[in-house]
Amino acid sequence: SWYRKHRRTQEAFAEKAVYFHGCYVNYNNHELGKDVVTVLNAMNVGVIVAEEKCCGVPLIANGYIEKARKNARFNIDSLAAAASGNGARIVSASSSCSFALKHEYRNLLELDNSAIFDSLYYITRFIHERFQKGNVPNLRPVPIRAAYHSPCHLERMGGVMNTIEVLKKIPGLDLTILHSECCGIAGTYGFKKEYYKVAQKVGSELFKRIERAAPQIVITDCETCKWQIEMSTPYRVEHPVTVLARAIDGRKL
Numbered sequence: 001s002w003y004r005k006h007r008r009t010q011e012a013f014a015e016k017a018v019y020f021h022g023c024y025v026n027y028n029n030h031e032l033g034k035d036v037v038t039v040l041n042a043m044n045v046g047v048i049v050a051e052e053k054c055c056g057v058p059l060i061a062n063g064y065i066e067k068a069r070k071n072a073r074f075n076i077d078s079l080a081a082a083a084s085g086n087g088a089r090i091v092s093a094s095s096s097c098s099f100a101l102k103h104e105y106r107n108l109l110e111l112d113n114s115a116i117f118d119s120l121y122y123i124t125r126f127i128h129e130r131f132q133k134g135n136v137p138n139l140r141p142v143p144i145r146a147a148y149h150s151p152c153h154l155e156r157m158g159g160v161m162n163t164i165e166v167l168k169k170i171p172g173l174d175l176t177i178l179h180s181e182c183c184g185i186a187g188t189y190g191f192k193k194e195y196y197k198v199a200q201k202v203g204s205e206l207f208k209r210i211e212r213a214a215p216q217i218v219i220t221d222c223e224t225c226k227w228q229i230e231m232s233t234p235y236r237v238e239h240p241v242t243v244l245a246r247a248i249d250g251r252k253l
Helices: 002-011 024-027 030-042 057-061 065-084 095-104 123-132 150-157 162-168 193-213 225-231 240-249
Strands: 015-020 046-050 087-093 120-122 144-148 173-175 217-220 237-240
Touching: 002 030, 002 046, 002 087, 015 030, 024 030, 030 173, 030 240, 046 237, 057 065, 057 095, 065 087, 087 095, 087 123, 095 120, 095 150, 120 123, 123 162, 144 162, 144 193, 150 162, 150 225, 162 173, 162 217, 162 240, 193 225, 217 240, 225 237, 237 240
Parallel strands: 015 046, 015 087, 087 120, 144 173, 144 217, 217 237
Antiparallel strands: none
8 A cells, every 4th residue: 555655656767676575564564665665766776566465485384285376376477467568577575485486386386487487586686786787876874783694595595695795785784694594483383382492492593693793683584584583582683675775765773
């Protein structure tokens, strides 16, 4: 509903990106979606929001494969239609959604996602590639000490270095890159009462690493990693795009 009020502004940009915002932004963190728009607009990229359904990660994790396929087919058709008329890339700011759209649809669900496969980008890869071409917006200093945790899905996609390189561009950011291991939440696994102790044990080494780093904030690309870290440590967790957006708009983290 927020995007609908700003659609006309987005249509004015010559270059556009289709933004798969996902359930987390729609229901839990509207500000991250707005930050994505802030960052892309600062790089002269307009944002298209197409109709979408949940990417299917929770369905897949809990064995509802046919329901996941139904969602996946809808998303493939909707995203392909939105991107085709503009030659736009498709971006997601959720590492789990990105992994599902690009890899789990094709491999685990055995669906043909060729109509969107080559256009799918995790957001920091999209940003980093434009940074490398000189499309870097004016960035204000963000004088804060942060520890970066790389999520499992992003590591599997080989996208961690894109996030790190983007964060390195932010003036004043004192960044510690953690030797990350799984936070333990593993999608919906760690939310279940019967697996809680296992999830906490898996994540315990990461929590210790964060404590030793003694940051002011933790940065990660994954929403469930954020929840797990915030529950298990005293630190606030922000998305890398949010940190970049604050360097653009000058608001405090």
